[in-house]
Amino acid sequence: MNLFDVYPLFDITPVKAQGAYVWDENGKRYLDLYGGHAVISIGHSHPHYVKRIARQLYDIGFYSNSVKMPLQQELAEKLGALSGYHDYSLFLCNSGAEANENALKLASFHTGRKKVIAFKGAFHGRTSAAVAATDDPKIQAPINETDNIIFLPLNDLNAFANALNEHGQELAAVIVEGIQGVGGVHMPEATFLKAVSAGCEKVGALLILDEVQSGFGRSGKFFAHQHTDVKPHLITMAKGMGNGFPVAGVLISPAIEAKHGMLGTTFGGNYLACVAALAVLEVMEQENLTENAKNIGNWIMDVLRHMPGVKDVRGKGLMIGVELNQPCAGIRKQLLEEYGIFTGSSSDKNTLRLLPPLNIGARESKVFLEAFESILLKAELAAV
Ligand code: PMP
Numbered sequence: 001m002n003l004f005d006v007y008p009l010f011d012i013t014p015v016k017a018q019g020a021y022v023w024d025e026n027g028k029r030y031l032d033l034y035g036g037h038a039v040i041s042i043g044h045s046h047p048h049y050v051k052r053i054a055r056q057l058y059d060i061g062f063y064s065n066s067v068k069m070p071l072q073q074e075l076a077e078k079l080g081a082l083s084g085y086h087d088y089s090l091f092l093c094n095s096g097a098e099a100n101e102n103a104l105k106l107a108s109f110h111t112g113r114k115k116v117i118a119f120k121g122a123f124h125g126r127t128s129a130a131v132a133a134t135d136d137p138k139i140q141a142p143i144n145e146t147d148n149i150i151f152l153p154l155n156d157l158n159a160f161a162n163a164l165n166e167h168g169q170e171l172a173a174v175i176v177e178g179i180q181g182v183g184g185v186h187m188p189e190a191t192f193l194k195a196v197s198a199g200c201e202k203v204g205a206l207l208i209l210d211e212v213q214s215g216f217g218r219s220g221k222f223f224a225h226q227h228t229d230v231k232p233h234l235i236t237m238a239k240g241m242g243n244g245f246p247v248a249g250v251l252i253s254p255a256i257e258a259k260h261g262m263l264g265t266t267f268g269g270n271y272l273a274c275v276a277a278l279a280v281l282e283v284m285e286q287e288n289l290t291e292n293a294k295n296i297g298n299w300i301m302d303v304l305r306h307m308p309g310v311k312d313v314r315g316k317g318l319m320i321g322v323e324l325n326q327p328c329a330g331i332r333k334q335l336l337e338e339y340g341i342f343t344g345s346s347s348d349k350n351t352l353r354l355l356p357p358l359n360i361g362a363r364e365s366k367v368f369l370e371a372f373e374s375i376l377l378k379a380e381l382a383a384v
Contacts, residue, residue, distance in 0.1 A: 010336065013025045018043070019043040019044060019046075020032050020044075030341065031339075031364055033344075033360075037344065037355065038181065038239045040244060041218070041358050042283040043243075046283055048286075056272055062270050065264070065266070072090075072092060075274045082222055088251040088253055088254065089258065091250040092268040094273070096130075096213075096237075097126050099237065100124045100175065100212070101128070102250050103173075104129040104130065105262075105263070106252065108172045108173075111171075113171060114148045116175060117171065117205075118151055118152075118174075118176075120135050120151050121186060122134055122180060125212075132144050135151055154188060155189050164202070168205070171204075173206045173207070173234075174196055176207075176208070177210045177212075179224045179315060179316060184314075185321025187224075193228050206233040207230070207234070209225045209235045211236060212238045213355075215240065216240035216280070217284055219318075220293050220294030221317075227316060231253075232253075234250055234252060237251070242273065242280065243279075243280050244276075245273055289359055290317075297319075300318075301313050308380045309376045310323070310376070318356055321351045326379070338371075339367075339371040341371060
């Protein structure tokens, strides 16, 4: 049987990983600045994480959601304490798409409405409502087509005000990424987010912050929108939450009535998922990873800004987009093949993404910066 062809693959077979490093079947070591697409938050196979999950599996790995699970409450409390959202409630599920699907559904339940404002370049996942709110017709099947989604340019206050005038009374939600990831690392401006939040309040729509990629400390705050004082009604998270274990969640404002039975999913909040997420939070706290993401990330961005051929450096903390004066595919290939460094692409062909583990140090960062600069210098010389 053939495997379904999901993604273009790196021609590498990782068999072992530790911290920011991955080894292939031939023992070659790679520096991982991609983190399995922003998933690896506390580093590969962190010893505390491995122990927590292994011990839990010895005791009990799974029972259905029909029993009491104090681990879920423990996770909700820890997440509340570290994120500052202790008055919100937590719905646990398994992926970023599922979290957004449920957030959109809750917004529709709550308002009784069905229109949603989303943004150009947005990626929210591949399930029906999430993919409909994703700005990529290539991944929308006919069954996902709907005229309920209005796509607006990010950070365009006039376009937002006009859309609110036209559709405000039918609007269930506005969904926006804390930092737009797949689209090429674009920040919603603080003034824009504030206006969006106020607009939602005015027309009775809910503000959904998709923190699937930008959350869990990556931006240098627990959630990227916390660089502003905006408080969304719903916050979705996944990726870094489980450091590789599939676990996701929706934080729900106390103002939203989420009735029993509205949401559900078999694997959501299972014992292993809860301990994986708890272990991530414990390591984030013990190792001060949000602070590290801020400090190391700012330093990396400053250095990148002075490199030849770099047009723009965007992002916050360790969610970094480097826009080059040329397509980045060849440069990423060289980084991988000549220097053993994984980096990420984006839907903008000139923008390369860095999404390393949050405990990456100055030493690993320097290895990358030197390699990157030398490739860029060579490319510049070749172009003369
Ligand atoms: N939202 C954002 C911002 C994402 O970057 C992604 C994944 N790239 C998703 C949602 C979907 O997450 P998942 O693949 O876990 O469904």
